[in-house]
Amino acid sequence: MQISLMEKTVQKRTLKTRARLIAASEEVIQRGGYSALRVEDVVQVAGVAKGTFFAHFHDKDALMEILMAEKLNACFDQAQAGEAPKTVTQIIVAMEPVHSFMTSERYVFDLLIRYSGAAAVAEIGPIAYCFERYFRVLMTWLETADVRQDVAPELLAEGVQAFAMQAMSLKFCALHSSQSFQGRLEVYLQAWLTPTA
């Protein structure tokens, strides 16, 4: 029997295969990091054919998005565990898990940037969702923090995100390695959130 509007009827097998692919991916990443993930290795470990991988994920990056978003959300949970930070220094400390993961690998950072925005309105991906979360978490904190009040918390949050991305970029840049990531971000955010002119 078929209901007129397209039905999916997903088989149990599908979920099982998908779970095997995810588990295999995590195992491969465990061994050599995200950048070392090869689709052929994943399907070999999972015990399925290559084509099956692409029946479950649109492409390799789609899988990476899922895996990275999972980790990132755990980092956000950690960041939100304590009470809301009030000062620039406290904000940086609270966000440390997130920034740490984001800069754990150059390859990870590049992928995060590429998928930080939803290319099409309808399809906001897991990573784009994480960046939305980054924005919302910061905005909530900034509403009650000791920061300038002349502009909206939304704008302040966008700025913090921009400065954080800048500081993370420079972490991968040999030319600017004289200062630490947290030190640099602190300078940025003091100037952005607590201007004195």
Next chain:
Amino acid sequence: MQISLMEKTVQKRTLKTRARLIAASEEVIQRGGYSALRVEDVVQVAGVAKGTFFAHFHDKDALMEILMAEKLNACFDQAQAGEAPKTVTQIIVAMEPVHSFMTSERYVFDLLIRYSGAAAVAEIGPIAYCFERYFRVLMTWLETADVRQDVAPELLAEGVQAFAMQAMSLKFCALHSSQSFQGRLEVYLQAWLTPTA
């Protein structure tokens, strides 16, 4: 005869082949944009073997860096042609050619970010050099512009760069397409350069 300290003795042929590869690349890009560039097409147009390409450029991205940096430097020349801008709006207008090229293609923007920092101190690439130039141009302008004086022009310039990158990122994001690039950047920079609290 060979002088002891390593000599290069570059043949004329080398320069000619390299010029042919560059010209062929520009022709291919002319037709389909940067993202459509295929090494096999380039060597076919240039009339050389594939291996020759990699004898002249470390990899495809190295060629892209050279080509994009050439364009970018032309944009900077244009930006610096007039007299130094004084206000936020004038700065945005002056930088328009640069931002326009940077966001001309998603593929171009991604490459620019990836190569914006020098991975190794010794080898600052063409794109990393362009980002240095971006910073220096802004810093010079900001020294004599109508902006806050409580922080150094260096820091202000870094901030403008961070906000510009953020605004360009959002240009590729369907979720935030309600506002224009220049409008968004103007809001950012007013808050960054001329705070009122």
Next chain:
DNA sequence: TCTATAAACTGACCACGGTCATTTTTGGAG
């Protein structure tokens, strides 16, 4: 239980960036 159909899976194949042992060309020394 049997059958028809849609869902899931398969693996040979392709596209494209990149490698390297071998061959060809160049230009200075004799």
Next chain:
DNA sequence: CTCCAAAAATGACCGTGGTCAGTTTATAGA
């Protein structure tokens, strides 16, 4: 001019992401 070592060029080959026509498997209906 001839010779030869270094420089340049070659193209068969490889790794890896991604495709798709064909095969197998699950399940709804009889």
